[in-house]
Amino acid sequence: MRIKDKIVKWSRIKSPWMLHFNTGACNACDIEIVAALTPRYDMERFGVMLKGTPRHADILLCSGPVTGQIKDRLKRIYDQMPQPKFVIAVGSCACSGGVFNGCYNVESGIDSVIPVSAYIPGCPAAPTAIIDGVVKLLASLEQREE
Amino acid sequence: MRKVVIPIGPQHPALKEPESFSVTLSGERIMAFSARLGYNHRGIEKACEERTYIQDVYLVERICGICSHAHSTAFVQAVEEIAGLSVPERALYIRTIIAELERIHSHLLWLGVAGHEIGFDTLLMYTWRDREVVMDILAELTGNRVNYGINTIGGVRRNIDASEISDILKAMDILEERTKYYIQLAKEETTLIKRLSCVGILSHEDALSLGAVGPTARASGIPRDTRKDDPYAAYDKLEFKVITDDHCDVYGRTLVRLGELMESYKMIRQALKEMPTGPISVKAPRKIPAGEAFSRYEAPRGEDVHYVKADGTDRPERVKVRAPTLANLQTVAKMLEDRQLADLPIVIAAIDPCFSCTDRLISLREPKKPDKTLAWEDLRAYSIEWYRARGIDFTKVNRKISRRN
Numbered sequence: 001m002r003i004k005d006k007i008v009k010w011s012r013i014k015s016p017w018m019l020h021f022n023t024g025a026c027n028a029c030d031i032e033i034v035a036a037l038t039p040r041y042d043m044e045r046f047g048v049m050l051k052g053t054p055r056h057a058d059i060l061l062c063s064g065p066v067t068g069q070i071k072d073r074l075k076r077i078y079d080q081m082p083q084p085k086f087v088i089a090v091g092s093c094a095c096s097g098g099v100f101n102g103c104y105n106v107e108s109g110i111d112s113v114i115p116v117s118a119y120i121p122g123c124p125a126a127p128t129a130i131i132d133g134v135v136k137l138l139a140s141l142e143q144r145e146e
Numbered sequence: 147m148r149k150v151v152i153p154i155g156p157q158h159p160a161l162k163e164p165e166s167f168s169v170t171l172s173g174e175r176i177m178a179f180s181a182r183l184g185y186n187h188r189g190i191e192k193a194c195e196e197r198t199y200i201q202d203v204y205l206v207e208r209i210c211g212i213c214s215h216a217h218s219t220a221f222v223q224a225v226e227e228i229a230g231l232s233v234p235e236r237a238l239y240i241r242t243i244i245a246e247l248e249r250i251h252s253h254l255l256w257l258g259v260a261g262h263e264i265g266f267d268t269l270l271m272y273t274w275r276d277r278e279v280v281m282d283i284l285a286e287l288t289g290n291r292v293n294y295g296i297n298t299i300g301g302v303r304r305n306i307d308a309s310e311i312s313d314i315l316k317a318m319d320i321l322e323e324r325t326k327y328y329i330q331l332a333k334e335e336t337t338l339i340k341r342l343s344c345v346g347i348l349s350h351e352d353a354l355s356l357g358a359v360g361p362t363a364r365a366s367g368i369p370r371d372t373r374k375d376d377p378y379a380a381y382d383k384l385e386f387k388v389i390t391d392d393h394c395d396v397y398g399r400t401l402v403r404l405g406e407l408m409e410s411y412k413m414i415r416q417a418l419k420e421m422p423t424g425p426i427s428v429k430a431p432r433k434i435p436a437g438e439a440f441s442r443y444e445a446p447r448g449e450d451v452h453y454v455k456a457d458g459t460d461r462p463e464r465v466k467v468r469a470p471t472l473a474n475l476q477t478v479a480k481m482l483e484d485r486q487l488a489d490l491p492i493v494i495a496a497i498d499p500c501f502s503c504t505d506r507l508i509s510l511r512e513p514k515k516p517d518k519t520l521a522w523e524d525l526r527a528y529s530i531e532w533y534r535a536r537g538i539d540f541t542k543v544n545r546k547i548s549r550r551n
């Protein structure tokens with residue numbers, strides 16, 4: 001691996017910027033994501049920063065089963081993110097549709113629309129679980145051979 | 147000056163949920179504001195009809211993750227009324243305690259979000275740190291931090307024991323101390339007062355005519371609180387004041403919520419002291435006899451209304467939910483009229499909107515006019531006619547395409 005690639009990889013793993021997008025969640029998972037950023041859990045110690053626009057984000061944190069109206073917007077936001085990009089599905093309904101499976105206006109989970117790199121189950125996923133999921137994703141990136 | 151229309155959302159840094167607004171501006175002044183809802187519409191009401199009552203308790207809980215207890219309690223109250231169940235006293239007290247704990251977590255959350263919207267992120271970090279105290283208590287009592295799953299038809303699923311009571315009381319002391327500090331902050335910190343005063347004004351008359359509920363109404367001097375007006379659970383036995391304020395602006399709404407926090411601590415202490423012993427649930431039938439009921443609940447954001455119609459089977463025939471944000475949303479347009487664009491995030495945040503609650507399917511019908519709901523086929527025929535009348539006709543092209551296939 002060239003020295004330039006090493007630096008890029010190091011900086012990517014040490015400062016992942018995240019975009020949070022609610023794809024029809026009940027709000028509980030979103031609140032837990034915010035809670036994971038506040039002092040008790042403090043996800044920022046892993047270099048994570050919440051960003052407002054997809055063009056700055058490396059990781060897309062999605063919560064919710066993907067409703068009919070959100071589907072196209074989710075695809076558009078995913079397309080707007082620069083490569084390399086990763087998607088984390090937070091909560092049971094983002095993983096598989098959860099309780100909303102079978103409702104007429106929902107898809108069954110994020111991976112029915114865009115590819116997902118990590119799944120964090122739980123209804124809602126606890127802040128500790130969210131941190132665990134993010135750290136595992138980062139660890140898997142570290143091991144990945146370019 | 148030229149008018150500019152800017153779209154905000156469905157994904158926007160100032161919004162925590164997907165919804166979109168379109169704001170018409172002239173310079174920095176807001177001329178018109180309109181909201182488009184429905185991004186969060188999952189079809190829960192319909193799904194309730196396909197599941198059994200007991201499954202529905204957990205489904206309606208997931209209408210909204212912040213006031214989940216509000217929805218599940220409103221729903222079980224309606225079902226219990228139809229089935230004619232008399233819920234044990236102790237269960238009613240436990241429901242009330244969880245309800246007030248939920249109000250505490252929701253109001254602290256709101257205070258942090260409001261701080262964030264005005265660029266006071268330190269307040270966000272402070273309140274959310276303190277909020278963890280009540281989250282721990284909720285997790286200890288119910289087993290989950292959010293979506294507690296404590297209600298069941300005919301009572302509650304978990305009891306509160308002596309060690310839990312002492313934990314709650316300890317937590318209340320810590321939180322009361324912190325809330326006093328926030329109240330002092332709200333009353334003395336000049337930047338906070340200057341930023342929130344005279345922003346998002348909703349006069350007493352407007353609040354009445356637009357049907358505002360919850361803290362939004364109470365901050366405009368309307369003493370409207372379902373806990374007092376139409377007591378449910380154990381509220382008729384508890385002593386509390388309905389906090390009102392007549393600032394009529396975002397500052398008033400902050401004071402009302404802070405005041406309500408202090409009332410909640412008092413109510414929880416009283417409820418824990420007076421809670422009777424006894425069973426925590428009665429057995430509920432699987433099939434609920436035919437009938438209908440309407441139940442009201444004062445959620446942290448205002449009055450939450452559930453309507454349930456039963457037809458004698460184990461599934462409801464119809465469930466209808468009116469969440470508080472829907473009642474408050476109209477007031478936002480009024481509050482923003484002729485105001486600065488920079489006030490928009492805090493004014494929207496001030497009603498504490500919850501769009502996952504609000505995104506129900508609504509069809510408005512004008513009285514006296516015929517029903518305008520169209521079936522898909524009719525809608526298609528209508529659009530073909532509409533274009534044909536304007537000289538655009540795709541029939542030939544369509545025929546050609548279908549022949550080629």
Ligand code: SF4
Nearest residue numbers: 025026091092093123
């Ligand atoms: S997983 Fe559960 S808590 Fe999370 S958004 Fe879905 S329903 Fe809500």
